[in-house]
Amino acid sequence: MMDRGGVLNKLKLVSSWVGGALSLIGVVFVVIRLAGNIDKLDLSRIQSADWLVFSVLATIYAIMNVALVLAWQQILVFLRTPLGFLQATHIYGVSQLAKYVPGNIFHLAGRQALGMAAEVPGWALAKSSVWELGLIAFAGTLFGLLALPLWWQSFPIFVALMLFVIILLAVGLAIRRWLDFSLALALGWQVLFLVMSGLIFIGVLVMISPGFLTIKMVIGLVGAFVIAWLAGLITPGAPAGVGVRELVLLFLLKGVVVEADLLLAVALGRVITVIGDLMFFLGTILLRRKE
Numbered sequence: 231m232m233d234r235g236g237v238l239n240k241l242k243l244v245s246s247w248v249g250g251a252l253s254l255i256g257v258v259f260v261v262i263r264l265a266g267n268i269d270k271l272d273l274s275r276i277q278s279a280d281w282l283v284f285s286v287l288a289t290i291y292a293i294m295n296v297a298l299v300l301a302w303q304q305i306l307v308f309l310r311t312p313l314g315f316l317q318a319t320h321i322y323g324v325s326q327l328a329k330y331v332p333g334n335i336f337h338l339a340g341r342q343a344l345g346m347a348a349e350v351p352g353w354a355l356a357k358s359s360v361w362e363l364g365l366i367a368f369a370g371t372l373f374g375l376l377a378l379p380l381w382w383q384s385f386p387i388f389v390a391l392m393l394f395v396i397i398l399l400a401v402g403l404a405i406r407r408w409l410d411f412s413l414a415l416a417l418g419w420q421v422l423f424l425v426m427s428g429l430i431f432i433g434v435l436v437m438i439s440p441g442f443l444t445i446k447m448v449i450g451l452v453g454a455f456v457i458a459w460l461a462g463l464i465t466p467g468a469p470a471g472v473g474v475r476e477l478v479l480l481f482l483l484k485g486v487v488v489e490a491d492l493l494l495a496v497a498l499g500r501v502i503t504v505i506g507d508l509m510f511f512l513g514t515i516l517l518r519r520k521e
Contacts, residue, residue, distance in 0.1 A: 280437050284502055287430050291506030292513065294426045298322065301419035305361045307412040311354040313345075316517060321345055323514025327507060361413070363463075366420045370460030372397060373424060376453025379446055380486055387446040390453075427459060428452030431499045438498070439491040447486075454482045476500065 296319070303318045313321075325340030338359050345355040375394045379387045398421065406414040432451050436443060443451075462475035476496045483492055 283437055284434070284498065285505075287433050288502045288505040288509065291427070291430055291503055292509035294423050294430075295323070295326070295507070295510040297419045297423040297426075298326075301365070301416040301423075302358060302362055304412040304416035304419065305358045305365075306350070306354065308361070308410045308416070309354045309357055311350055313348070313350060317348060319517060320514050321348060323510050323517075327511045329507075361416075365413075365417050366424075367460065367464065368401070369398075369417060369421050369424060370456050370463070373428075373453045373456035373460075376449050377457055377482065378450075378453075380450035380454060380483075387449055391449060424456045424459070425452060427503075428455040430502065431455045431495065434499045434502065435487065435491065435495040438495050439488065450486075451483070454486075455479065458482060 299315075299319045299322045302322055303313060303315060306313050306318070321341055321344040325337050325344055327337070329337040341359070342352065342355045346352050372394060375390050375397075378390050379385045398417075402414045402417055405417065429448075429452060432443070432448060432455075435451070458475045458478035461478040465474045479496055480489075480492065487495075
């Protein structure tokens with residue numbers, strides 16, 4: 231009879247394979263849709279100045295990774311194992327690039343190893359990963375409220391935004407009251423990262439198809455992007471959510487954005503985030519050497 235550990239290991243393996251399969255399906259689907267809309271993808275609209283804007287967006291994304299570092303640092307403060315900002319940035323930045331390795335967990339394993347090498351207790355590092363994923367999963371789910379008006383036309387955007395703010399503040403205050411201020415601060419940094427990630431995607435979309443956005447659309451698109459980002463995050467076996475995020479975005483925004491424009495924005499958005507992550511990785515290497 232197989233012991234419990236063996237069963238859990240098999241379940242982990244199966245979930246990893248399923249997640250990897252979903253990621254591959256997503257990539258294939260996006261490629262097929264791109265091929266089907268190749269005649270509608272007018273790349274001539276993208277001028278040399280636009281590529282400069284895209285590079286700026288990638289730089290902003292790289293900088294916004296610091297918000298994730300600050301969130302992790304505050305979680306370690308909550309766990310009574312504080313880590314200096316430069317050291318936390320180096321550990322987080324060097325290990326974070328491993329999220330692109332199939333499996334979607336190697337960045338956490340790398341952070342665990344680097345953190346222990348820096349004499350941070352292993353139990354604290356493991357707990358910090360659980361808290362980090364839990365907080366950002368909650369925050370990401372909350373962004374679903376902002377996307378509601380995109381699909382439910384009669385749902386007022388003001389109500390969606392107020393619900394988002396009220397629930398976020400209520401949870402933040404509850405965390406501060408019953409747990410610790412540092413944990414509430416970590417949640418705030420994560421929300422900032424998610425908001426900016428959504429705005430960067432909108433920036434790409436505007437460069438491709440300018441002049442169609444309203445405030446309602448901006449708020450709704452940020453919500454939809456974060457939900458797609460969260461789907462990629464929680465899918466085991468999908469490296470950095472590749473394929474899954476794109477597939478969910480195409481599903482959520484079908485009929486909201488012209489498909490050809492959406493496909494190009496999704497593809498360019500992924501390129502920008504990959505470049506941004508690489509820039510952040512190189513920045514942390516240089517920062518460590520300077521230190």
